[in-house]
Amino acid sequence: MTHPHETVRVALGDRSYRIEIGHGLLINASDWVSPLLSRPRVAVVTDDTVGPLHLDALRDGLAAGGIEMAHLTLPSGEATKCWRYLTETVEWLLEQKVERGDMVVAFGGGVIGDLVGFAAAILRRGVRFVQIPTSLLAQVDSSVGGKTAINSPHGKNLIGAFHQPSLVLADVAVLGTLTERDFLAGYGEVVKYGLLGDAAFFDWLEINAPDLAAGDITKRIEAVRWSCQMKADIVERDETEQGDRALLNLGHTFGHALEAATGYSDRLLHGEGVAIGCALAFEVSSRLGLCSQEDPSRVRAHLKAMGMKTDLHDIAGDLPDADALMALMGQDKKVTQGTLNYIMTRGIGEAYVTSNVDPKVVKSVLVDALA
Ligand SMILES: NC(=O)c1ccc[n+]([C@@H]2O[C@H](COP(=O)([O-])OP(=O)(O)OC[C@H]3O[C@@H](n4cnc5c(N)ncnc54)[C@H](O)[C@@H]3O)[C@@H](O)[C@H]2O)c1
Ligand SMILES: O=C(O)C(=O)C[C@@H](O)[C@H](O)[C@H](O)COP(=O)(O)O
Ligand SMILES: [Zn+2]
Numbered sequence: 001m002t003h004p005h006e007t008v009r010v011a012l013g014d015r016s017y018r019i020e021i022g023h024g025l026l027i028n029a030s031d032w033v034s035p036l037l038s039r040p041r042v043a044v045v046t047d048d049t050v051g052p053l054h055l056d057a058l059r060d061g062l063a064a065g066g067i068e069m070a071h072l073t074l075p076s077g078e079a080t081k082c083w084r085y086l087t088e089t090v091e092w093l094l095e096q097k098v099e100r101g102d103m104v105v106a107f108g109g110g111v112i113g114d115l116v117g118f119a120a121a122i123l124r125r126g127v128r129f130v131q132i133p134t135s136l137l138a139q140v141d142s143s144v145g146g147k148t149a150i151n152s153p154h155g156k157n158l159i160g161a162f163h164q165p166s167l168v169l170a171d172v173a174v175l176g177t178l179t180e181r182d183f184l185a186g187y188g189e190v191v192k193y194g195l196l197g198d199a200a201f202f203d204w205l206e207i208n209a210p211d212l213a214a215g216d217i218t219k220r221i222e223a224v225r226w227s228c229q230m231k232a233d234i235v236e237r238d239e240t241e242q243g244d245r246a247l248l249n250l251g252h253t254f255g256h257a258l259e260a261a262t263g264y265s266d267r268l269l270h271g272e273g274v275a276i277g278c279a280l281a282f283e284v285s286s287r288l289g290l291c292s293q294e295d296p297s298r299v300r301a302h303l304k305a306m307g308m309k310t311d312l313h314d315i316a317g318d319l320p321d322a323d324a325l326m327a328l329m330g331q332d333k334k335v336t337q338g339t340l341n342y343i344m345t346r347g348i349g350e351a352y353v354t355s356n357v358d359p360k361v362v363k364s365v366l367v368d369a370l371a
Pocket of ligand 1: 047048049078110112135136138148156174175178179185186189271
Protein backbone atom coordinates (compact mmCIF):
# COMPACT_ATOMS: atom_id res chain seq x y z
CA MET A 1 0.00 0.00 0.00
CA THR A 2 1.37 3.42 -0.88
CA HIS A 3 1.10 6.15 1.70
CA PRO A 4 0.98 9.88 1.10
CA HIS A 5 4.19 11.88 1.12
CA GLU A 6 4.00 15.43 2.43
CA THR A 7 6.51 18.26 2.30
CA VAL A 8 6.34 21.30 4.55
CA ARG A 9 8.66 24.19 3.76
CA VAL A 10 10.11 26.42 6.43
CA ALA A 11 10.94 29.70 4.68
CA LEU A 12 13.68 31.52 6.58
CA GLY A 13 15.81 33.05 3.83
CA ASP A 14 19.22 31.38 3.70
CA ARG A 15 18.19 29.18 6.66
CA SER A 16 15.20 27.68 4.80
CA TYR A 17 14.65 23.93 4.79
CA ARG A 18 12.17 21.19 3.99
CA ILE A 19 10.35 18.81 6.30
CA GLU A 20 9.79 15.53 4.45
CA ILE A 21 7.03 13.42 5.98
CA GLY A 22 6.22 9.90 4.85
CA HIS A 23 6.35 6.18 5.50
CA GLY A 24 9.60 4.29 4.88
CA LEU A 25 11.82 7.33 4.30
CA LEU A 26 14.84 5.85 6.11
CA ILE A 27 15.36 3.34 3.30
CA ASN A 28 15.81 6.26 0.91
CA ALA A 29 17.65 8.52 3.37
CA SER A 30 20.53 9.13 0.96
CA ASP A 31 18.16 10.64 -1.63
CA TRP A 32 17.36 13.46 0.78
CA VAL A 33 20.71 13.78 2.55
CA SER A 34 23.19 13.44 -0.36
CA PRO A 35 22.41 16.79 -2.01
CA LEU A 36 23.36 18.53 1.25
CA LEU A 37 26.79 16.94 1.70
CA SER A 38 30.19 18.26 0.72
CA ARG A 39 31.66 14.76 1.15
CA PRO A 40 29.90 11.37 1.52
CA ARG A 41 30.06 10.92 5.31
CA VAL A 42 27.92 11.94 8.26
CA ALA A 43 28.21 11.77 12.05
CA VAL A 44 25.04 10.35 13.61
CA VAL A 45 24.09 10.71 17.27
CA THR A 46 21.32 8.52 18.67
CA ASP A 47 20.19 7.04 21.98
CA ASP A 48 20.35 3.53 23.39
CA THR A 49 16.67 2.81 22.70
CA VAL A 50 16.46 4.14 19.15
CA GLY A 51 19.91 2.89 18.06
CA PRO A 52 19.27 -0.86 18.47
CA LEU A 53 15.84 -0.52 16.82
CA HIS A 54 16.50 1.70 13.82
CA LEU A 55 20.18 2.53 13.27
CA ASP A 56 20.77 -0.36 10.86
CA ALA A 57 17.93 0.91 8.65
CA LEU A 58 19.45 4.38 8.60
CA ARG A 59 22.94 3.00 7.89
CA ASP A 60 21.58 0.95 4.97
CA GLY A 61 19.58 3.89 3.66
CA LEU A 62 22.67 6.10 3.67
CA ALA A 63 24.97 3.39 2.30
CA ALA A 64 22.62 2.94 -0.68
CA GLY A 65 23.82 6.38 -1.80
CA GLY A 66 27.46 5.75 -0.86
CA ILE A 67 27.29 7.74 2.38
CA GLU A 68 29.39 6.43 5.28
CA MET A 69 28.31 7.02 8.82
CA ALA A 70 29.98 7.04 12.21
CA HIS A 71 27.74 6.96 15.25
CA LEU A 72 27.60 7.85 18.93
CA THR A 73 24.99 6.33 21.26
CA LEU A 74 23.87 8.25 24.35
CA PRO A 75 21.61 7.08 27.19
CA SER A 76 17.92 7.66 26.48
CA GLY A 77 15.85 9.98 28.66
CA GLU A 78 15.51 13.63 29.61
CA ALA A 79 18.49 13.52 32.02
CA THR A 80 20.77 13.27 28.97
CA LYS A 81 20.04 16.92 28.08
CA CYS A 82 22.86 18.10 30.37
CA TRP A 83 26.42 19.46 30.30
CA ARG A 84 28.00 16.00 30.64
CA TYR A 85 26.46 14.60 27.46
CA LEU A 86 26.81 17.88 25.60
CA THR A 87 30.55 17.71 26.32
CA GLU A 88 30.69 14.03 25.35
CA THR A 89 28.92 14.75 22.06
CA VAL A 90 31.05 17.75 21.13
CA GLU A 91 34.30 15.92 21.97
CA TRP A 92 33.18 12.89 19.94
CA LEU A 93 32.32 15.09 16.94
CA LEU A 94 35.80 16.64 17.19
CA GLU A 95 37.40 13.18 17.41
CA GLN A 96 35.50 12.30 14.23
CA LYS A 97 37.09 15.38 12.65
CA VAL A 98 33.71 16.75 11.67
CA GLU A 99 34.47 19.82 9.58
CA ARG A 100 32.49 23.02 9.17
CA GLY A 101 31.21 21.80 5.80
CA ASP A 102 30.07 18.42 7.19
CA MET A 103 26.67 17.29 8.38
CA VAL A 104 25.73 16.04 11.85
CA VAL A 105 22.60 13.90 12.15
CA ALA A 106 20.34 13.88 15.22
CA PHE A 107 18.59 10.50 15.13
CA GLY A 108 16.14 10.15 18.01
CA GLY A 109 13.47 11.91 20.02
CA GLY A 110 13.42 15.48 21.23
CA VAL A 111 16.19 14.88 23.75
CA ILE A 112 18.66 13.86 21.05
CA GLY A 113 17.38 16.58 18.69
CA ASP A 114 17.80 19.37 21.26
CA LEU A 115 21.18 18.17 22.54
CA VAL A 116 22.73 17.38 19.16
CA GLY A 117 21.34 20.55 17.62
CA PHE A 118 23.02 22.54 20.38
CA ALA A 119 26.28 20.60 19.92
CA ALA A 120 26.15 21.39 16.19
CA ALA A 121 25.46 25.07 16.95
CA ILE A 122 28.63 25.44 19.02
CA LEU A 123 30.97 23.00 17.22
CA ARG A 124 33.57 25.04 15.31
CA ARG A 125 31.10 27.95 15.87
CA GLY A 126 28.40 26.16 13.91
CA VAL A 127 28.07 23.14 11.63
CA ARG A 128 24.95 22.09 9.77
CA PHE A 129 22.73 19.30 11.03
CA VAL A 130 19.84 17.13 9.90
CA GLN A 131 16.99 16.16 12.17
CA ILE A 132 15.73 12.60 11.76
CA PRO A 133 13.08 12.60 14.48
CA THR A 134 11.92 9.21 15.73
CA SER A 135 9.33 10.06 18.41
CA LEU A 136 5.90 11.54 17.70
CA LEU A 137 6.87 14.56 19.79
CA ALA A 138 10.04 15.12 17.76
CA GLN A 139 8.22 14.71 14.43
CA VAL A 140 5.49 17.21 15.25
CA ASP A 141 7.49 19.73 17.21
CA SER A 142 11.09 19.52 18.45
CA SER A 143 12.77 18.80 15.08
CA VAL A 144 11.29 21.97 13.60
CA GLY A 145 12.12 25.58 14.34
CA GLY A 146 15.71 25.52 15.53
CA LYS A 147 15.35 25.73 19.30
CA THR A 148 18.22 23.66 20.74
CA ALA A 149 19.13 23.34 24.40
CA ILE A 150 20.11 21.46 27.52
CA ASN A 151 18.46 21.74 30.93
CA SER A 152 19.68 23.28 34.21
CA PRO A 153 18.52 22.56 37.76
CA HIS A 154 17.29 26.20 37.52
CA GLY A 155 14.93 25.31 34.69
CA LYS A 156 14.22 23.72 31.34
CA ASN A 157 16.21 24.54 28.21
CA LEU A 158 17.96 27.45 29.93
CA ILE A 159 21.25 26.85 28.07
CA GLY A 160 20.91 26.75 24.30
CA ALA A 161 20.89 28.44 20.93
CA PHE A 162 18.71 28.98 17.89
CA HIS A 163 20.20 26.79 15.16
CA GLN A 164 17.97 25.68 12.28
CA PRO A 165 18.40 22.20 10.79
CA SER A 166 19.17 21.84 7.07
CA LEU A 167 16.54 19.14 6.63
CA VAL A 168 13.95 17.28 8.69
CA LEU A 169 13.20 13.69 7.69
CA ALA A 170 10.12 12.41 9.51
CA ASP A 171 9.53 8.73 8.79
CA VAL A 172 6.31 7.75 10.57
CA ALA A 173 7.18 4.05 10.14
CA VAL A 174 9.56 4.32 13.11
CA LEU A 175 6.73 5.47 15.39
CA GLY A 176 5.56 1.85 15.42
CA THR A 177 8.15 0.95 18.06
CA LEU A 178 7.25 3.76 20.52
CA THR A 179 5.80 2.77 23.86
CA GLU A 180 2.19 3.84 24.42
CA ARG A 181 3.39 6.26 27.10
CA ASP A 182 5.89 7.96 24.76
CA PHE A 183 3.32 8.11 21.97
CA LEU A 184 0.79 9.81 24.24
CA ALA A 185 3.41 12.23 25.57
CA GLY A 186 4.03 13.29 21.96
CA TYR A 187 0.31 13.58 21.46
CA GLY A 188 0.33 16.25 24.20
CA GLU A 189 2.17 18.56 21.77
CA VAL A 190 -0.20 17.64 18.92
CA VAL A 191 -3.23 18.67 21.00
CA LYS A 192 -1.37 21.86 21.88
CA TYR A 193 -1.47 23.01 18.24
CA GLY A 194 -5.24 22.68 18.07
CA LEU A 195 -5.64 24.44 21.39
CA LEU A 196 -3.32 27.33 20.56
CA GLY A 197 -4.44 28.23 17.10
CA ASP A 198 -6.73 25.89 15.18
CA ALA A 199 -10.11 24.82 16.57
CA ALA A 200 -10.74 22.77 13.40
CA PHE A 201 -7.60 20.73 14.15
CA PHE A 202 -8.83 20.11 17.71
CA ASP A 203 -12.22 19.02 16.32
CA TRP A 204 -10.39 16.65 13.93
CA LEU A 205 -8.31 15.26 16.79
CA GLU A 206 -11.36 14.63 18.96
CA ILE A 207 -12.62 12.33 16.19
CA ASN A 208 -9.37 10.88 14.82
CA ALA A 209 -7.01 10.62 17.80
CA PRO A 210 -8.02 7.04 18.65
CA ASP A 211 -7.02 6.02 15.10
CA LEU A 212 -3.75 7.90 15.46
CA ALA A 213 -2.99 6.02 18.66
CA ALA A 214 -4.00 2.74 17.03
CA GLY A 215 -1.39 3.25 14.30
CA ASP A 216 -3.31 4.58 11.27
CA ILE A 217 -0.42 5.59 8.97
CA THR A 218 -2.34 8.04 6.77
CA LYS A 219 -3.76 9.85 9.79
CA ARG A 220 -0.35 9.93 11.47
CA ILE A 221 1.13 11.54 8.36
CA GLU A 222 -1.74 14.06 8.35
CA ALA A 223 -1.28 14.90 12.06
CA VAL A 224 2.48 15.40 11.58
CA ARG A 225 1.91 17.53 8.47
CA TRP A 226 -0.76 19.69 10.12
CA SER A 227 1.38 20.23 13.23
CA CYS A 228 4.55 20.99 11.25
CA GLN A 229 2.70 23.41 8.97
CA MET A 230 1.32 25.29 11.98
CA LYS A 231 4.75 25.44 13.58
CA ALA A 232 6.44 26.49 10.32
CA ASP A 233 3.94 29.34 9.88
CA ILE A 234 4.66 30.65 13.38
CA VAL A 235 8.44 30.21 13.17
CA GLU A 236 8.54 31.99 9.80
CA ARG A 237 6.97 35.11 11.30
CA ASP A 238 8.95 35.06 14.56
CA GLU A 239 12.05 32.86 14.38
CA THR A 240 13.63 33.96 17.67
CA GLU A 241 10.50 34.38 19.80
CA GLN A 242 10.23 38.14 19.99
CA GLY A 243 6.44 37.77 20.13
CA ASP A 244 4.10 35.29 18.44
CA ARG A 245 6.37 32.25 18.69
CA ALA A 246 5.62 32.16 22.42
CA LEU A 247 2.20 30.74 21.42
CA LEU A 248 4.03 27.43 20.94
CA ASN A 249 4.73 27.63 24.67
CA LEU A 250 1.05 27.08 25.58
CA GLY A 251 1.05 24.91 28.71
CA HIS A 252 4.84 25.03 29.00
CA THR A 253 5.21 27.55 31.84
CA PHE A 254 3.41 25.08 34.11
CA GLY A 255 4.87 22.02 32.38
CA HIS A 256 8.49 23.14 32.59
CA ALA A 257 8.13 24.02 36.29
CA LEU A 258 6.69 20.54 36.89
CA GLU A 259 9.53 18.90 34.95
CA ALA A 260 12.11 20.80 37.04
CA ALA A 261 10.19 19.90 40.22
CA THR A 262 10.28 16.20 39.30
CA GLY A 263 14.01 16.31 38.49
CA TYR A 264 13.71 15.76 34.70
CA SER A 265 12.98 12.13 35.55
CA ASP A 266 10.52 9.63 34.14
CA ARG A 267 8.03 10.74 36.79
CA LEU A 268 6.89 13.26 34.20
CA LEU A 269 7.69 13.32 30.49
CA HIS A 270 7.83 16.65 28.67
CA GLY A 271 4.67 16.03 26.66
CA GLU A 272 2.83 14.91 29.78
CA GLY A 273 3.80 18.17 31.48
CA VAL A 274 2.57 20.08 28.41
CA ALA A 275 -0.82 18.32 28.49
CA ILE A 276 -1.28 19.04 32.21
CA GLY A 277 0.01 22.58 31.62
CA CYS A 278 -2.52 23.17 28.81
CA ALA A 279 -5.34 22.05 31.11
CA LEU A 280 -4.05 24.48 33.77
CA ALA A 281 -3.69 27.34 31.26
CA PHE A 282 -7.31 26.85 30.20
CA GLU A 283 -8.39 26.75 33.85
CA VAL A 284 -6.59 30.05 34.61
CA SER A 285 -8.08 31.60 31.44
CA SER A 286 -11.55 30.51 32.50
CA ARG A 287 -11.14 31.87 36.03
CA LEU A 288 -10.00 35.17 34.56
CA GLY A 289 -13.21 35.23 32.51
CA LEU A 290 -11.25 35.06 29.25
CA CYS A 291 -12.85 31.85 27.99
CA SER A 292 -15.99 29.92 28.84
CA GLN A 293 -16.08 27.37 31.67
CA GLU A 294 -16.87 24.66 29.12
CA ASP A 295 -13.48 25.05 27.40
CA PRO A 296 -11.26 23.67 30.21
CA SER A 297 -13.79 20.84 30.69
CA ARG A 298 -13.63 19.95 26.99
CA VAL A 299 -9.82 19.99 27.02
CA ARG A 300 -9.63 17.78 30.10
CA ALA A 301 -12.29 15.41 28.75
CA HIS A 302 -10.27 14.84 25.56
CA LEU A 303 -7.00 14.26 27.42
CA LYS A 304 -8.71 11.82 29.77
CA ALA A 305 -10.45 10.02 26.89
CA MET A 306 -6.98 9.46 25.40
CA GLY A 307 -5.75 8.01 28.70
CA MET A 308 -3.35 10.90 29.27
CA LYS A 309 -2.11 12.58 32.41
CA THR A 310 -4.42 15.55 32.90
CA ASP A 311 -4.17 16.68 36.53
CA LEU A 312 -1.37 17.30 39.02
CA HIS A 313 -2.59 14.25 40.91
CA ASP A 314 -1.71 12.09 37.91
CA ILE A 315 1.99 12.74 38.68
CA ALA A 316 3.37 10.03 41.00
CA GLY A 317 5.02 11.17 44.24
CA ASP A 318 5.07 14.46 46.09
CA LEU A 319 5.09 17.85 44.38
CA PRO A 320 6.30 21.15 45.83
CA ASP A 321 3.63 23.59 47.03
CA ALA A 322 2.11 26.33 44.87
CA ASP A 323 4.65 28.96 45.98
CA ALA A 324 7.57 26.72 45.04
CA LEU A 325 6.00 25.97 41.65
CA MET A 326 5.46 29.71 41.10
CA ALA A 327 9.15 30.29 41.94
CA LEU A 328 10.19 27.72 39.32
CA MET A 329 7.86 29.40 36.80
CA GLY A 330 9.77 32.62 37.52
CA GLN A 331 12.81 31.18 35.69
CA ASP A 332 10.81 30.96 32.44
CA LYS A 333 12.49 32.48 29.40
CA LYS A 334 9.34 34.53 28.80
CA VAL A 335 10.08 36.69 31.85
CA THR A 336 10.73 40.30 30.84
CA GLN A 337 11.77 42.92 33.40
CA GLY A 338 10.81 40.50 36.14
CA THR A 339 7.27 39.94 34.81
CA LEU A 340 6.23 36.58 33.42
CA ASN A 341 4.43 36.53 30.08
CA TYR A 342 1.69 33.91 29.95
CA ILE A 343 -0.07 32.14 27.11
CA MET A 344 -3.76 32.58 27.89
CA THR A 345 -6.73 31.80 25.70
CA ARG A 346 -10.10 33.19 24.67
CA GLY A 347 -11.24 29.71 23.69
CA ILE A 348 -10.09 26.59 21.86
CA GLY A 349 -7.75 27.70 19.07
CA GLU A 350 -7.56 31.27 20.37
CA ALA A 351 -4.41 31.55 22.49
CA TYR A 352 -2.55 34.83 22.91
CA VAL A 353 0.47 36.15 24.79
CA THR A 354 -0.04 38.50 27.73
CA SER A 355 1.72 39.80 30.82
CA ASN A 356 -1.62 40.90 32.23
CA VAL A 357 -2.32 37.91 34.47
CA ASP A 358 -2.85 38.29 38.19
CA PRO A 359 -0.37 35.89 39.89
CA LYS A 360 -2.90 35.43 42.70
CA VAL A 361 -5.28 33.74 40.24
CA VAL A 362 -2.49 31.49 38.93
CA LYS A 363 -1.58 30.58 42.49
CA SER A 364 -5.21 29.84 43.42
CA VAL A 365 -5.50 27.45 40.45
CA LEU A 366 -2.32 25.67 41.57
CA VAL A 367 -3.46 25.50 45.19
CA ASP A 368 -6.75 23.93 44.10
CA ALA A 369 -5.03 21.53 41.69
CA LEU A 370 -2.64 20.38 44.43
CA ALA A 371 -5.37 20.00 47.08
N1 LIG B 1 13.26 22.19 20.39
C1 LIG B 1 11.94 22.24 20.47
O1 LIG B 1 11.28 23.04 19.80
C2 LIG B 1 11.24 21.26 21.36
C3 LIG B 1 9.86 21.09 21.21
C4 LIG B 1 9.23 20.16 22.02
C5 LIG B 1 9.95 19.41 22.93
N2 LIG B 1 11.29 19.59 23.01
C6 LIG B 1 12.10 18.76 23.91
O2 LIG B 1 11.98 17.40 23.47
C7 LIG B 1 12.18 16.54 24.57
C8 LIG B 1 11.09 15.50 24.60
O3 LIG B 1 11.13 14.77 23.40
P1 LIG B 1 10.67 13.25 23.34
O4 LIG B 1 9.34 13.08 23.95
O5 LIG B 1 10.90 12.77 21.96
O6 LIG B 1 11.69 12.58 24.36
P2 LIG B 1 12.87 11.53 24.16
O7 LIG B 1 13.84 11.97 23.17
O8 LIG B 1 13.34 11.23 25.54
O9 LIG B 1 12.09 10.29 23.57
C9 LIG B 1 11.14 9.65 24.37
C10 LIG B 1 11.51 8.16 24.54
O10 LIG B 1 11.17 7.50 23.35
C11 LIG B 1 12.28 6.75 22.88
N3 LIG B 1 12.14 6.70 21.44
C12 LIG B 1 12.31 7.69 20.54
N4 LIG B 1 12.00 7.26 19.33
C13 LIG B 1 11.61 5.97 19.44
C14 LIG B 1 11.15 4.98 18.54
N5 LIG B 1 10.98 5.24 17.24
N6 LIG B 1 10.87 3.76 19.03
C15 LIG B 1 11.01 3.48 20.35
N7 LIG B 1 11.44 4.36 21.25
C16 LIG B 1 11.72 5.60 20.79
C17 LIG B 1 13.48 7.48 23.40
O11 LIG B 1 14.61 6.62 23.47
C18 LIG B 1 12.99 7.90 24.78
O12 LIG B 1 13.14 6.83 25.67
C19 LIG B 1 12.19 17.41 25.81
O13 LIG B 1 13.51 17.58 26.24
C20 LIG B 1 11.62 18.72 25.33
O14 LIG B 1 12.09 19.81 26.08
C21 LIG B 1 11.94 20.51 22.25
O1 LIG C 1 9.41 25.86 19.32
C1 LIG C 1 8.95 26.55 20.23
O2 LIG C 1 9.02 27.77 20.21
C2 LIG C 1 8.27 25.92 21.36
O3 LIG C 1 7.95 26.57 22.33
C3 LIG C 1 8.00 24.44 21.28
C4 LIG C 1 7.89 23.77 22.64
O4 LIG C 1 7.06 22.64 22.47
C5 LIG C 1 9.23 23.27 23.16
O5 LIG C 1 9.02 22.48 24.31
C6 LIG C 1 10.27 24.33 23.41
O6 LIG C 1 11.52 23.76 23.64
C7 LIG C 1 9.94 25.15 24.61
O7 LIG C 1 10.62 26.34 24.44
P1 LIG C 1 11.37 27.10 25.59
O8 LIG C 1 11.87 28.30 24.90
O9 LIG C 1 10.34 27.40 26.64
O10 LIG C 1 12.44 26.21 26.09
ZN1 LIG D 1 7.18 21.38 24.21
